[in-house]
Amino acid sequence: MNILVIGGGIAAQSLVEALRERDTTAQITMVCEEPRLPWDRVSLSHLLIDGNVDELQLRPSSWYEDHGVTVMTGRRVVFLDTTHNTARLDDDTVLSYDRCALATGSDALMPPIPGIDQKGVVAFRSPEDCTAIQAIADAGRPAAVIGGGLLGLEAARGIASRGAPVTVVHLMDRLMERQLDANAAALLAPAMVELDVEVLLGKSTETIVGNERGEVTGLKFTDGETLDAELVVVAIGIKSRTELAKAAGLDVGRGIKVDDKLQTSAPYVYAVGECAEHRGMVYGIVAPIHDQTQICADSILGASDAFYEGSILSAKLKIMGVDLVSIGSAEGSGATVEDRENRTYRKLIVENGKLTGAVLMGDTKGYELLLDRVKQGHDVLDALELLTEASKASAADLPDGAQVCNCNGVCKGDIVKAIQDHDLGSTAEVVARTRAGAGCGTCKPLVTEILLNVRGGKVDENTYLCACRKQTREEVAAVIREQGLESVSAVADACGTGRECGGCNPGLAYLVSEINENKHREERHARYINDRVHGNIQKDGTFSVVPRMKGGVTTSAELRRIADAADEFNIETIKVTGGQRIDLLGVKKEDLPAIWEKLDMPSGMAYAKSVRTVKTCVGTEHCRFGLGPSMQTGIELEGMLEGLHTPAKVKLGVTGCPRNCAEAYIKDIGLVAIEGGWEVYVGGAGGTVVRKGDLLCTVETKDEAIRASLIFLQHYRETADYKERTYDYMERFSLEEIQAVVFDEEEAPKLLERFHLAQAAAIKDPWLERRKPVVANQFSELDTEAPVFGMAPMAGDDEAELAGVVGPPPGAAMPAAVPAASGRFAVTYNTPTKDQA
Amino acid sequence: MTIPQTISAAATDLASDGWVRVASIDDLPLLEGRRTTIDGHRVAVFKLVDGLAAIDAVCPHKAGPLQDGLVADNCVTCPLHDRRIDLATGQVIGYEGAVHVHEVSQHGDDVWVRLSHAPLADTSAEADAERLVPGDAMSDPHSSVPDTL
Known part of the structure; x- marks a missing residue:
């Protein structure tokens, strides 16, 4: 089947994903008018505060390739021929379809107020609008926002956050009158004032006043009063984009009319989102869109039992510091709990014994539960009891059908299933897989709670270093630096980190060592x-x-020693690893010192969060196709990194040409020799996730490639969360951000210096213990004994490393010679002496 | 068993009362565990900041060596799959199962342990623990321990 989706917003994307989930073979084409891939318009207010539109992109461009979706950006459909099932684009390309879905969205509603077309009057709809608003707001000039609804308030807060004086002008006598009752609205206005947003209620704008240059200077109201403003943002509502549908002869009211199968008046043509009118309703918020796209995908693919019966309206105000949600109707009676001191207001609306709405302000706990109850038309015997229940609701109480993420329409059941099916261990993984929390992010704490619930409390959370005390890596690092702390126990004494479950102690140990450049007190x-x-x-x-x-x-001598050691210690399995090493498996703890002595090779650190291996191909040394000396470069690089601990394991590769025999493209750091130079890739992965590294830089010489690798590695060592692999790290930041640091003329030499300090103090070979x-x-x-070998290592510097860097933990005296501890299991722990060989 | 000469007459009383000297206090590093074997039972002994603890050395989940776990907040976390076990009660936290908690005391520099054979709160865990302790079950715990979860 050949499906054409016209539009490139949240609705279009959601529909495409719903279609692809159900049908992996249908041909899907998206035509997006905007010159960019679908992005998260719900988060427009984030864009105003800081950030760029790329960060809001719903899916990376690779997603479309991976899912076989053809996307045409910057293209517009100019004519739809529903008789011949074709669409003509603005460049006269003609696309034919079997099914077509309109997701053309809406424009901002611009009322016919005199002066509205002057310079400085903008809508709040697109990234371009945001840029225009920012330019004036950053100059600190006074601004006015016409419209005191969800969008107007978010726009006003964004402007205030950039330091410009801003006033919200609202026609009605209270804010957000469609979502809030009078009591909640009365609490909201002072909360906005505290965020430096002035509020004018009951004001009707008569004229937008301008100067002779056609620039806006202020507003004149019907009561004769005026307000100075050099920026006027109009956010009073939306207007469905129906021109294309009208020209095609479809039934159009306020929006494109659709039936319960989301089908328009034309055969094979559907409509979803803000452009669609269903049972007289045009939905201007995001949650119903996902309801619609699910049903629409079913209809398009021929399911006969899918019907859309409308959505419950629910909205969240996405303003930092004002927690506010509304569900369904706000007017009516039920139960109310108001706490003026803490400025919380929670109200349920009950009609005919059924829950029909809720307003939660200041404390939005239980929102998902209540939303689900409203959707189910739940019977309510005691509204106050339900309100109390909701305020105590935890993730465990939520029904599977409860929608957790409204931005992306993800239910609790979807999240639980994803965690179980894919064994997800961290919030970041859940967000990446389910998209829950990938929009405005307000549901992320709940996603974490669900994860904790499913995993029985065990979560590999990157967010907090100490999950019990809710302390982040940054917070703990600041304390370590300020107070000059040198050990894990000193940090625990200073701020309690690790006191509860102790699970973060290894992470804390790394942090202490990293900040002290390995001159810490080891515990x-x-x-x-x-x-x-x-x-x-x-x-x-x-x-x-x-x-x-x-x-x-390796060498034949090393291989011989390995073979002898394997024989002597009855090694049951000898395995060549993916990192080009030899692994001897099944060694008893007490045999470790002896087998190391026999091997007489340094530790490969294959057990630690550290630099593990540099995998190489033979390169120009032997290969007919080699472009660079990969073996020699890899050996040199590994020598420079030996013994260095890192937030998570780091595997490297150096490959002599882009044929990638050493798999450098999927290593944490990968060097690839090319004609005339080297490429340095970072953040590659070949594990649970397969990810090609990001090209950090292309340089001319091997030395430059190594230098870039070292600087990147040090930056990663200093800023990654414990257990955060480079591929997650690169996703959390962006390549551009990392490049800006790694190539900063001032920062790069400092990073390199700190790298060398840390490396100099690192224990190169822990097996010398x-x-x-x-x-x-x-x-x-x-009940076992382990031999201790002659104490002075041959190399003088090794001795210095051991003595200078690692001390015994306090209270643990060096072992003294102990007589037989019990008859059966004599403990003979030897004090190392020079006599023992 | 042989009692070292340095141990006083009181020690002889201890020994006759079922106690076994397992180590000198200096044999135990702070907040780490070490395993000992008493009558075929593997016991992990821990030196805590404020005393000592002794529990079965075998995790009821998949027989992980508990002496090798991280110790914090009077619990040890098994090195294999992060099950946390309360050193005072022997209970596995958040899951079914428990291990024996044994008596442990220090006399002079000597650490003494007396095995407890009190029934475990969770009988399925007890069955596993009993089956695992004798012999060399450590070499292949999976053949003898069904996953109780």
Whole structure:
């Protein structure tokens, strides 16, 4: 089936996604008039405060490729021929269709007030409007917003946030009269004034006054009063865009008329969103759009039992500091709880024993539950009790059908299913997969709550370093810096971090080490077992041993020692890893020091949140196609990074040509030799997520490529959340933001210097602790023993590293010679002495 | 069993009362656990900031070695799948299951443990724990432990 969607807004995107979910083979074409891919217009007010429209894009361009959706941006349909099922574009291209959906949206309603076409009078509808508003607001000139509804208030707050004096002028005697009752509106006005937004009620604008240059200077009201304004934003409502439908001969009222199957008066033509009129209603808010697109997708694909019966209106004011939602009707009686001191107002409206509406201000807890109850037309016996129930509602109480994200129409059931089906562990993952919370973001705390609920309290949350104390990495880092803290326990004493569940201790240990450039006081009890014994714990409690082989290059002597060690310690599995290393599996904890001694190779750090491996291909050294010395470059790079801890594991690759044999495109950092230089990719992934890295830069020499990698890595070390891989990090920031730092002439040398300081103090080979354990019985239990090897390592600097950087935690004395602890399990923990070899 | 000579006569009383000396206090690093074996039972002993704790060393979930877990707030977090176990009660937090909590005390520099055989609150967990403790079940816990969750 060939489906044409005319429009490029939220409705069009939502419909396309609904269609694609149901039918993976239909041919889908979108024609978007705006010169950009669909973006989140609901978040327009964010755009005014700060940010750019690219950040609001609903889906990345790759989504359209991946889902086989053809998008034509900056193109307009000028004529729709419903007899021949074709659409003509503004460049005279003619597209034919089997089914066509109109999602042409709306324009801002501009009333015929004299003077409305002067310079400085704008709507609040497009990114261009925002740019115009910002230009005048940033100059600090007085502004007026005509319209005291949802959009007008958001626009006014945006202008105020840029420092310009702003007044909302509203025709009615209270704000948001369609969504609020008089009591709630009476609380809202002073809340707006506190946000530096003046409010004028009951004012009808007679003329928009201007000067001789045609620039607006103010408003004149019907009562004769005036208001100075050099910017007038008109936000009184919307007007469906129906021209195309009218010209095609479709039935049009206020909007394009559709039946309960969202079908217009023409066969095979449908309409959704703000351009559509259903049972006399044109919906100007986002939630009903998703209801419509779901049904419309069913209708288009031929489902016979899908009917749209209208939506419950619900709206959220997206203004920081004013929590306000309304559901259904606001007028009527039911139950009201008002707390003037805390300025909260919560009201339920009950008609004929059924819940028909709610207004929640100051405290919006239970909104989703109430919305669901209104939608279900729930019987209410005791409204006050329901209100109390709602204020205590947690994620667990929500029915699966309750809509959590109104921007993207995502229900609790969808979120729960996604978490279970895809084993999602963090809010960021849930947002990425379900789109819940990807719009205005107000539902994100609830998404987290649902996640916690489904996962039984275990969430890999990046947002907080210490989830119990709700402390972010940045907050804790600031305390560490200000007070010069050098250990995990010092941080816990200073601000309680990690006191509750202790789950953040390893993250905290990293943060302390990073800020102190590895000259911190090490406390091994804050580390995972992997970092206490320098091996990766396996499901049976044994450990894996992976020696370092820089660049994946080894020698026959090393291989011989590995083979001998494997024999001597009865290694059950010897595995070549994806990072070009050799993994010896099934080593008992107490055998670790001895096997390391036998191997006589440094630790490959395959167990730690650290720089793991640099994978290489043979490059110009051997390859017929090589363009750069990838092996040598990888070995050099790995040498510079050895032993460095990072927020999450970092895997690198250096490949000698774009054939990508070393898979550099999907590494955290990947170097690719090209004709005449090198490309540096960052944020690649080949795990749960497969993501090609972002091209950080293209440089001429190997040294420049290494330098860029080091600077990026240090920036990542300093700003990523614990366990945040580079691919999430690159999504959280943007390539441009990262480039701005990494190539900043002042910042880059400082990052590089801090990198070198941290690297100089890092423990290059933790396996040398076999010769100088840092805590009692580091590698043994009370019922096992582990040998300690000759204490002085051959290389002098290794000794310095161990002695200078890592001290035993306070209270843990270095082990003394202990006599047999019990008859059966003698503990012979040896004090290292020079005599022992 | 042999009692080291340095232990006083009181220690002999302890031993006859079912106590076993498992370590010197200096054998235990602060806030880390170490495993010992008493009568075939694997026991994890922890040195906390304000005392000692001893519980079965085998996680009731998938037999993870509890002595290797992170210790905080009087709980240990299993290194395999992050189940948290209360060191005072033996209960797995947020899931069914429990481990034995054993008596532990310090006399001079010596750490003594006495096994508790009190029935566990959760019987299914007890069955698993009993089956796992003797012998070398650690080498393949999955063959003998059904996932109780």
